Amino acid sequence: MSGAGIGSMSRRELLMMIGAAAGSSVAYRAMASLDMVPESDYKGPIKLEGDPKGASVLILGAGLAGLVAALELRKAGYKVQVLEYNQRVGGRNWTLRGGDSYTELGGFEQKCEFDPGLYLNPGPWRLPYHHNAILDYCKRLGVVLESFNQVNYNAYLHSSKAFGGKPQRYRHIQADFNGGVAELLAKSTKQKKMDQMVTKEDREILLESLKGWGALENDYTYRMGLGSSERRGYDHDANGGTIGKPVPSKPISIDEILKSGLWRYLVHGHIYEFQTTLFQPVGGMDMISKAFAREVGDAVRFNCKVTAIKQDGHKVTATYVDTKTGGTPTQVSADWCLCTIPASVLSQIDLDVSAPMHDAINALPYEASIKVGL
Numbered sequence: 001m002s003g004a005g006i007g008s009m010s011r012r013e014l015l016m017m018i019g020a021a022a023g024s025s026v027a028y029r030a031m032a033s034l035d036m037v038p039e040s041d042y043k044g045p046i047k048l049e050g051d052p053k054g055a056s057v058l059i060l061g062a063g064l065a066g067l068v069a070a071l072e073l074r075k076a077g078y079k080v081q082v083l084e085y086n087q088r089v090g091g092r093n094w095t096l097r098g099g100d101s102y103t104e105l106g107g108f109e110q111k112c113e114f115d116p117g118l119y120l121n122p123g124p125w126r127l128p129y130h131h132n133a134i135l136d137y138c139k140r141l142g143v144v145l146e147s148f149n150q151v152n153y154n155a156y157l158h159s160s161k162a163f164g165g166k167p168q169r170y171r172h173i174q175a176d177f178n179g180g181v182a183e184l185l186a187k188s189t190k191q192k193k194m195d196q197m198v199t200k201e202d203r204e205i206l207l208e209s210l211k212g213w214g215a216l217e218n219d220y221t222y223r224m225g226l227g228s229s230e231r232r233g234y235d236h237d238a239n240g241g242t243i244g245k246p247v248p249s250k251p252i253s254i255d256e257i258l259k260s261g262l263w264r265y266l267v268h269g270h271i272y273e274f275q276t277t278l279f280q281p282v283g284g285m286d287m288i289s290k291a292f293a294r295e296v297g298d299a300v301r302f303n304c305k306v307t308a309i310k311q312d313g314h315k316v317t318a319t320y321v322d323t324k325t326g327g328t329p330t331q332v333s334a335d336w337c338l339c340t341i342p343a344s345v346l347s348q349i350d351l352d353v354s355a356p357m358h359d360a361i362n363a364l365p366y367e368a369s370i371k372v373g374l
């Protein structure tokens with residue numbers, strides 16, 4: 001990551017601020033707009049060419065990066081060996097089901113007591129429709145996908161500081177926020193306060209579009225009625241018999257929504273990474289790592305904690321400790337090494353790389369995250 005300045009602020013400072021304020025996906029998009037991460041140009045299966053001449057590759061880490069590398073390099077004729085810290089493949093691509101347990105780094109053991117059929121993906125859980133490579137691997141390796149529900153209009157949004165702590169339906173906040181904003185903008189437009197930004201011809205079009213977008217009435221107000229209830233839902237749905245007529249519901253005022261801060265949550269489904277159609281593997285995200293394990297699992301050595309990586313002009317040597325048996329560290333060498341150990345861990349490993357590479361590894365910021373499974 002370059003530290004080249006944007007005004008008086010470095011790119012790194014700017015991206016860290018964006019990440020802290022808006023989350024990693026927004027920071028990722030900001031990086032993409034600065035041409036710091038290229039969009040995926042994956043067009044189909046990778047075709048590695050050339051004769052490896054019996055060369056060996058040592059892959060460190062059996063997360064998806066390591067597994068993909070193992071699959072492709074072995075297909076191309078390399079002798080592949082993978083060293084993995086855990087007792088399973090997948091890395092962050094992981095699923096917990098009832099009966100599973102996990103010992104945290106501090107030694108505390110978490111037991112998962114979900115009912116049969118329930119699971120939690122502690123790490124990744126969404127496959128965007130434009131993540132072409134992973135979707136292609138799923139297809140080729142027989143991982144069955146289903147759609148992932150990013151936006152649940154009937155879910156609750158909650159703030160202990162708003163609405164007396166009472167949760168509010170997502171669809172109410174969304175419809176009423178849009179309606180309130182549309183009404184304000186329509187009012188400004190009609191009062192000709194937008195004339196500097198919108199031409200006379202476009203003013204009518206803008207008003208028409210605000211009416212549609214915000215579910216405004218003919219007088220450009222957003223209020224209780226069938227129009228707003230079409231978006232936010234009714235107090236009583238349309239029905240048969242004597243109570244057949246729908247009963248409209250009462251919108252929340254825009255100033256209440258603004259003060260509540262709940263509008264912050266409305267953006268998620270609009271973010272490129274989270275736009276429908278999103279996918280997930282049927283039965284848990286680790287169906288992907290399990291599918292890779294069927295192909296290359298035999299090349300993975302588990303419970304190997306890599307502690308050093310050394311290289312000279314001819315080969316690379318990794319030192320690892322068996323996390324189950326301990327004992328003296330073991331060394332394994334290969335012609336090439338492909339390291340997929342996350343930089344936050346790599347920065348703690350005895351590593352034979354140049355000072356700028358060390359600096360880069362040490363400088364990479366990671367965002368903390370938390371997931372709760374009930």
Ligand SMILES: Cc1cc2nc3c(=O)[nH]c(=O)nc-3n(C[C@H](O)[C@H](O)[C@H](O)COP(=O)(O)OP(=O)(O)OC[C@H]3O[C@@H](n4cnc5c(N)ncnc54)[C@H](O)[C@@H]3O)c2cc1C
Pocket residue numbers: 060061062063064065066083084085086089090091092093122123124125126127304305306307340341342345369370371
């Ligand atoms: C909470 C969360 C949610 C996410 N959601 C999504 C999502 O919805 N969609 C999406 O596409 N991406 C998501 N991601 C990102 C995605 O999980 C990662 O990009 C991806 O899993 C990284 O794969 P990897 O192989 O590079 O790294 P990892 O999966 O971290 O693999 C690294 C491997 O190296 C091993 N290792 C570490 N140290 C050592 C050592 N010393 N010796 C030997 N082995 C070692 C680890 O055990 C691990 O198996 C999410 C990530 C998180 C944390």
